[in-house]
Amino acid sequence: MLEGDPHRLIEGMMIAAYAIGADEGYVYVRAEYPLAIKRLEKAIAAAEEYELLGDDIFGSGFNFKLHIKKGAGAFVCGEETALMASIEGKRGMPTPRPPYPAVKGLWGKPTNINNVETYSNVPYIIKHGAKEFASIGTEGSAGTKVFALTGKINNTGLVEVPMGTTLKEVIFDIGDGITNGKKFKAVQTGGPSGGCLPEEYLDLPIDYDSLISVGTMMGSGGMVVMDEDSCMVDVARFFLNFTQSESCGKCTPCREGTKRMLEILNRICDGEGKDGDIELLQELGEHIKSTSLCGLGQSAPNPVLSTIRHFRDEYEAHIHDHNCPAGVCSDLAEAYVIDEEACIGCSKCSRVCPVGAISGEIKNPFTIDPDVCIACGACEPECPVSAISQG
Amino acid sequence: MSKVKLTIDKQIIEVDSDASVLEAAKELGIDIPTLCYHPDLSLHGACRVCMVEDEESGKLLASCATPVREGMIISTRSMKARRARRRNVELLLANHPNDCLGCDRNNHCELQEITYELGIRSQDVERVSGEKRVHELDTTGPALKRDPNKCILCGRCVRICEEVQGVSALQFTNRGFDSIVVTAFDLPQAEINCANCGQCATVCPVAAITELSEIEKVWAALEDNDKHVIVQTAPSVQATLGEEFGMETGTVVTGKMVAALRRMGFDQVFSTDFAADLTIMEEGNEFLKKLNGEGELPHITSCCPGWVKYAEHNFSDLLPHLSSAKSPMQMFSALGKTYYPEQAGIDPEKIYTVAVMPCTAKKFEKDREEINGSDFKDTDAVLTTREFARMIKEMGIDFKDLPDEEYDELMGESTGAGTIFGTTGGVAEAAVRTVKEELTGEALERLNLGFRGVNHAEVKIGDRLIKVAIANGLGNAEKLLERVRAGECDFDFIEVMACPHGCVGGGGQPRPATNEKKDKRAQGLASIDDSSKIRKSHENPQIVKLYKEFLGEPLGGESHHLLHTKYKARPKN
Numbered sequence: 001m002l003e004g005d006p007h008r009l010i011e012g013m014m015i016a017a018y019a020i021g022a023d024e025g026y027v028y029v030r031a032e033y034p035l036a037i038k039r040l041e042k043a044i045a046a047a048e049e050y051e052l053l054g055d056d057i058f059g060s061g062f063n064f065k066l067h068i069k070k071g072a073g074a075f076v077c078g079e080e081t082a083l084m085a086s087i088e089g090k091r092g093m094p095t096p097r098p099p100y101p102a103v104k105g106l107w108g109k110p111t112n113i114n115n116v117e118t119y120s121n122v123p124y125i126i127k128h129g130a131k132e133f134a135s136i137g138t139e140g141s142a143g144t145k146v147f148a149l150t151g152k153i154n155n156t157g158l159v160e161v162p163m164g165t166t167l168k169e170v171i172f173d174i175g176d177g178i179t180n181g182k183k184f185k186a187v188q189t190g191g192p193s194g195g196c197l198p199e200e201y202l203d204l205p206i207d208y209d210s211l212i213s214v215g216t217m218m219g220s221g222g223m224v225v226m227d228e229d230s231c232m233v234d235v236a237r238f239f240l241n242f243t244q245s246e247s248c249g250k251c252t253p254c255r256e257g258t259k260r261m262l263e264i265l266n267r268i269c270d271g272e273g274k275d276g277d278i279e280l281l282q283e284l285g286e287h288i289k290s291t292s293l294c295g296l297g298q299s300a301p302n303p304v305l306s307t308i309r310h311f312r313d314e315y316e317a318h319i320h321d322h323n324c325p326a327g328v329c330s331d332l333a334e335a336y337v338i339d340e341e342a343c344i345g346c347s348k349c350s351r352v353c354p355v356g357a358i359s360g361e362i363k364n365p366f367t368i369d370p371d372v373c374i375a376c377g378a379c380e381p382e383c384p385v386s387a388i389s390q391g
Numbered sequence: 392m393s394k395v396k397l398t399i400d401k402q403i404i405e406v407d408s409d410a411s412v413l414e415a416a417k418e419l420g421i422d423i424p425t426l427c428y429h430p431d432l433s434l435h436g437a438c439r440v441c442m443v444e445d446e447e448s449g450k451l452l453a454s455c456a457t458p459v460r461e462g463m464i465i466s467t468r469s470m471k472a473r474r475a476r477r478r479n480v481e482l483l484l485a486n487h488p489n490d491c492l493g494c495d496r497n498n499h500c501e502l503q504e505i506t507y508e509l510g511i512r513s514q515d516v517e518r519v520s521g522e523k524r525v526h527e528l529d530t531t532g533p534a535l536k537r538d539p540n541k542c543i544l545c546g547r548c549v550r551i552c553e554e555v556q557g558v559s560a561l562q563f564t565n566r567g568f569d570s571i572v573v574t575a576f577d578l579p580q581a582e583i584n585c586a587n588c589g590q591c592a593t594v595c596p597v598a599a600i601t602e603l604s605e606i607e608k609v610w611a612a613l614e615d616n617d618k619h620v621i622v623q624t625a626p627s628v629q630a631t632l633g634e635e636f637g638m639e640t641g642t643v644v645t646g647k648m649v650a651a652l653r654r655m656g657f658d659q660v661f662s663t664d665f666a667a668d669l670t671i672m673e674e675g676n677e678f679l680k681k682l683n684g685e686g687e688l689p690h691i692t693s694c695c696p697g698w699v700k701y702a703e704h705n706f707s708d709l710l711p712h713l714s715s716a717k718s719p720m721q722m723f724s725a726l727g728k729t730y731y732p733e734q735a736g737i738d739p740e741k742i743y744t745v746a747v748m749p750c751t752a753k754k755f756e757k758d759r760e761e762i763n764g765s766d767f768k769d770t771d772a773v774l775t776t777r778e779f780a781r782m783i784k785e786m787g788i789d790f791k792d793l794p795d796e797e798y799d800e801l802m803g804e805s806t807g808a809g810t811i812f813g814t815t816g817g818v819a820e821a822a823v824r825t826v827k828e829e830l831t832g833e834a835l836e837r838l839n840l841g842f843r844g845v846n847h848a849e850v851k852i853g854d855r856l857i858k859v860a861i862a863n864g865l866g867n868a869e870k871l872l873e874r875v876r877a878g879e880c881d882f883d884f885i886e887v888m889a890c891p892h893g894c895v896g897g898g899g900q901p902r903p904a905t906n907e908k909k910d911k912r913a914q915g916l917a918s919i920d921d922s923s924k925i926r927k928s929h930e931n932p933q934i935v936k937l938y939k940e941f942l943g944e945p946l947g948g949e950s951h952h953l954l955h956t957k958y959k960a961r962p963k964n
């Protein structure tokens with residue numbers, strides 16, 4: 001939005017400012033998005049030049065100035081109170097609400113704070129009316145929504161669809177299905193703290209309420225598609241690792257609890273999971289969600305809880321059978337072996353092994369060190385005499 | 392204020408509409424456990440220990456951060472609420488050394504107490520345990536010790552240092568599990584602009600910030616037959632020590648305290664109040680001189696070492712205004728190694744001086760290189776009220792049942808004026824009492840400067856109007872001194888104490904401390920003054936004798952050498 005049509009955002013913010021009588025506006029952009037910043041700067045400069053921003057706009061007596069605050073990239077600064085603390089030059093750390101920003105926000109003043117997408121919808125609504133805007137979308141969620149579609153999918157990128165579009169339409173029609181003709185396994189919505197949904201939810205119409213009802217959320221509009229090769233325990237671990245290290249560290253459940261959940265996931269992926277780990281993950285997850293101070297902690301366990309809900313068998317396979325069904329968790333996968341009788345000593349396998357587990361002398365049988373092998377399977381198709389197999 | 396009616400644990404209560412659920416419950420006598428909450432600090436909402444359940448929605452709420460609402464139905468006792476509290480404390484303990492037995496706060500620890508009250512067992516903690524934070528201890532002091540491994544990140548120290556003291560020496564850094572409270576650039580405590588006031592230590596719920604203990608040193612001195620150990624007790628300690636033994640806040644325990652010190656083996660038990668009278672003699676005369684045009688007004692007190700260090704960092708331009716008179720503790724110690732051995736016929740080299748203080752900054756003050764007046768180190772050891780109480784317990788003394796005993800002669804007599812040094816406004820009042828008498832022969836009516844924050848008063852002395860101001864808490868001092876610096880006020884005498892309420896709120900006083908408690912302590916101390924036979928420093932017979940037989944005149948040569956000092960600018964960092 002900032003890169004493509006920053007004017008829309010500026011217009012939306014001006015309308016909001018006029019409505020509440022604000023004369024200062026801030027756009028908080030991560031410094032890692034230089035193009036967005038550059039274009040926004042240009043758009044603000046243009047608006048100032050046309051006297052659309054500044055003092056006494058068009059002789060109306062209304063003043064409005066727009067500032068850009070470059071964020072250092074902390075995930076928690078997406079939380080509104082942390083974001084405002086960051087603008088004020090303080091550590092990006094959430095504070096309890098109330099007081100809500102509308103009462104006491106930036107610099108202690110009443111503040112209207114919204115996403116870029118929300119403000120950008122405002123000009124359209126003002127121009128065409130709320131009814132026209134609501135004619136697109138569902139009853140509870142009007143208008144359109146932009147998703148960042150990525151993962152194992154043919155067409156990745158930003159897509160804007162009417163609310164109520166099904167996951168299937170987004171993934172298979174717009175996204176053109178899974179890469180390499182693989183099977184769809186799950187889709188994660190809402191950014192790092194969203195939940196994962198399996199195949200049976202593909203017909204779910206996407207809106208704010210429907211996503212929450214199945215344990216995930218709209219969040220940042222992220223949509224990550226996973227195929228049959230993804231291990232759902234590993235996926236949960238990946239996302240939790242992110243939120244855990246991005247926790248601001250202020251409140252106990254988020255700071256300490258997500259660390260403990262991550263430790264449990266690590267040991268499950270390492271083949272050291274214990275009876276009761278799944279239940280402990282669920283208990284901790286629910287606890288963190290219901291007692292954390294801000295939205296980060298209140299949603300961080302989602303990837304774990306939703307994968308347990310929909311892919312519990314994968315967790316159980318890791319813990320009880322010491323098996324990663326998708327073959328991702330290398331500590332669990334069985335090493336490959338070379339059949340000495342069949343091996344012709346050509347060395348083709350040893351040349352592709354990414355970890356140097358295969359050794360031997362030309363024309364003599366080669367061997368794989370099971371302690372080094374990560375069971376990636378790269379060697380297997382290389383063997384001209386099919387002497388390599390797993391286990 | 393409009394009222395709101397709500398139900399807590401099936402009891403209906405009406406409270407002010409700006410109250411929190413925690414406060415409303417308190418009015419009903421329901422004690423919800425808390426760790427990061429502190430009544431005198433801003434709301435933090437981080438520990439999540441004060442969880443309660445909204446019975447209608449089933450949602451868990453942090454009661455400290457939830458304002459009351461009409462018709463709310465709250466349960467503080469539901470299984471869900473209690474379990475949520477327990478889990479959060481278990482999570483804290485899972486990342487905690489849990490070495491209570493050898494810990495400075497054993498038996499005086501808020502975390503330990505909550506663990507017990509919530510019924511948490513070791514196996515509950517074991518279940519959620521994993522990696523623990525490992526950091527180095529900061530023992531550079533010289534007053535305070537920081538153990539980041541014990542820190543539960545409640546942020547009370549950060550808030551008091553910033554909000555009340557205006558120093559901001561401590562801040563959070565890093566994220567997630569690596570979060571930690573540090574000094575700027577993680578510099579050692581000894582190298583930062585910390586005032587050593589110890590306010591952080593008084594609010595820390597655990598052993599993450601405590602005084603650097605000198606207990607062992609003092610035991611060793613008491614054990615050493617070659618040493619003659621004399622002790623002085625600061626004015627405020629008599630009104631706070633009792634708390635450590637479960638006595639009512641503000642109870643005056645002077646007699647028992649003296650008795651305890653004798654039983655511990657101190658050779659002479661003296662009172663800093665005596666030296667406070669001496670400070671008044673010196674400082675009062677210094678002020679008189681300034682009033683007569685010799686030296687710059689306003690005259691600013693210097694008896695508080697926390698304030699002095701803060702001034703050296705932040706108001707070095709005002710240092711010439713600070714009284715050159717040493718603090719009562721240092722005056723006492725200087726005499727303890729000169730006047731006392733001379734009078735008692737003891738080799739001064741054998742004398743070991745111990746000071747029982749309400750204060751952590753005194754530990755720093757005694758080590759200042761320019762402070763010594765005798766040929767030795769004037770003050771050998773400083774014990775806080777808390778360390779002192781620990782030693783009494785270690786000796787197996789039943790404090791509450793001790794008889795009342797009197798201080799030893801020579802440096803034990805005190806006046807009401809000396810005693811009120813221990814609370815905010817006391818120094819100003821004591822000084823003005825003496826100055827007024829000296830100039831007019833008239834007695835001073837009570838100044839009644841109150842115990843909290845900043846205040847000022849005007850006193851008519853002869854035909855002159857003296858403007859007196861006091862500030863306690865460094866944040867308040869900063870505001871007042873900024874005005875002085877900007878030439879916006881024309882006070883003649885300014886008393887500054889680093890700690891809120893003055894020494895009764897000192898960094899070495901019993902924990903936990905709240906403003907409410909400090910008010911009571913200050914009242915206790917004022918009651919000693921009210922009932923004192925002698926209430927003016929210059930009428931203290933031992934002071935009269937001291938000048939006559941040893942010092943000569945106030946501000947005279949011997950006084951100047953033993954009882955006055957100087958200050959130096961320090962970096963602001």
Ligand code: SF4
Pocket residue numbers: 487488489490491492494495496497498500501502503541597598599
């Ligand atoms: S700080 Fe408290 S809980 Fe921690 S070890 Fe010390 S006494 Fe125990």
Ligand code: SF4
Pocket residue numbers: 535551552556558559560561584585586587588589590591592
């Ligand atoms: S001793 Fe005082 S100045 Fe130093 S860190 Fe603690 S509260 Fe801040």
Ligand code: SF4
Pocket residue numbers: 541542543544545546547548549572591594595596597599600
């Ligand atoms: S040092 Fe003490 S007061 Fe400061 S955050 Fe840690 S536990 Fe809280």
